[in-house]
Amino acid sequence: xxxxxxxxxxxDAADAHIRATPELEHTLSLLVAHHxxxxxxxxxxxxxxxxxxxxxxxTKSVVSTLVGIVAADGLTLDTxxxxxxxxxxxxxxxxxxxxxxxxxxxxxSGLDSSGRWDLDEIVERGEPWVESALAAPLVAEPGSxxxxxxxxxxxxxxxxxxxxxxxxxxVADERLFRPLGISRWQWEADPEGRSDAAGGLRLAPRDLLKxxxxxxxRGRWDGARVVDEGYLRTATSxxxxxxxxxxxxYGLLWWVADGAATPLHFGGGWGGQYLLVAPELDLVVLTTxxxxxxxxxxxxxLRKLAIETxxxxxxxx
Numbered sequence: 647x648x649x650x651x652x653x654x655x656x657x658d659a660a661d662a663h664i665r666a667t668p669e670l671e672h673t674l675s676l677l678v679a680h681h682x683x684x685x686x687x688x689x690x691x692x693x694x695x696x697x698x699x700x701x702x703x704x705t706k707s708v709v710s711t712l713v714g715i716v717a718a719d720g721l722t723l724d725t726x727x728x729x730x731x732x733x734x735x736x737x738x739x740x741x742x743x744x745x746x747x748x749x750x751x752x753x754x755s756g757l758d759s760s761g762r763w764d765l766d767e768i769v770e771r772g773e774p775w776v777e778s779a780l781a782a783p784l785v786a787e788p789g790s791x792x793x794x795x796x797x798x799x800x801x802x803x804x805x806x807x808x809x810x811x812x813x814x815x816x817v818a819d820e821r822l823f824r825p826l827g828i829s830r831w832q833w834e835a836d837p838e839g840r841s842d843a844a845g846g847l848r849l850a851p852r853d854l855l856k857x858x859x860x861x862x863x864r865g866r867w868d869g870a871r872v873v874d875e876g877y878l879r880t881a882t883s884x885x886x887x888x889x890x891x892x893x894x895x896y897g898l899l900w901w902v903a904d905g906a907a908t909p910l911h912f913g914g915g916w917g918g919q920y921l922l923v924a925p926e927l928d929l930v931v932l933t934t935x936x937x938x939x940x941x942x943x944x945x946x947x948l949r950k951l952a953i954e955t956x957x958x959x960x961x962x963x
Contacts, residue, residue, distance in 0.1 A: 918945045
């Protein structure tokens with residue numbers, strides 16, 4: 647139909663909106679992949695395609711993928727964490743032995759993550775991250791209540807190490823990044839040398855986009871199996887009601903958008919980091935922002951733009 651707005655028109659409009667809107671001035675990139683091809687790629691400010699960017703809590707979705715990978719080594723999600731990660735907390739409080747790998751992945755460990763048990767507070771005190779996170783009081787029965795917890799998530803780095811018999815960063819390099827052609831990355835570690843599973847990963851935007859495309863490919867890349875399809879399907883399904891900070895349903899360290907016009911799961915990180923995957927549209931949308939300069943509202947503004955402008959244009963085709 648003559649005059650019909652195309653998805654590329656909508657992408658150009660989104661790009662123009664970012665450049666013209668003061669509240670979005672700290673946006674760093676907008677990338678879109680459709681049918682396995684990158685169809686749109688823009689950078690803002692001083693950002694560029696080769697920059698390694700802090701993805702913040704999208705790291706959690708990457709860690710979820712790593713858990714799915716090492717599950718092939720014999721890990722089951724209902725394995726008690728105490729069977730894999732030695733910690734004084736399991737002897738001091740036997741009730742914590744009920745915490746499973748699944749509970750860590752769904753943010754339902756029941757461990758307190760407020761006040762002195764927040765991971766930032768643990769870091770500030772110079773305490774061991776894993777042991778301190780597990781030392782937090784149980785405030786709910788494991789499996790019963792969603793509580794977003796950076797500390798509990800970081801325990802999964804120790805889980806991956808225990809199952810694979812090598813550091814989490816090595817597992818990521820050998821079994822995830824290299825198969826996807828990702829050669830440049832950085833991953834901050836805790837004082838014990840464990841990769842920060844809550845938010846320490848740095849990737850180039852183009853490479854972060856590949857992790858969304860892996861989800862679209864049902865865990866295969868260039869014809870080779872990287873992660874089990876069944877695990878990915880579970881990880882990106884709404885397994886519970888979720889809650890803050892994104893205030894939507896939750897899978898296995900992936901958010902699942904409630905009420906979206908098309909099935910949509912995403913990894914989200916502080917300051918405008920969004921990796922949004924719409925399987926029925928064969929579409930991945932990535933936004934990144936300067937978490938340290940941007941306003942608190944930047945993230946939600948970029949999420950809204952990605953869903954209501956970019957994805958809606960492809961849905962309307």
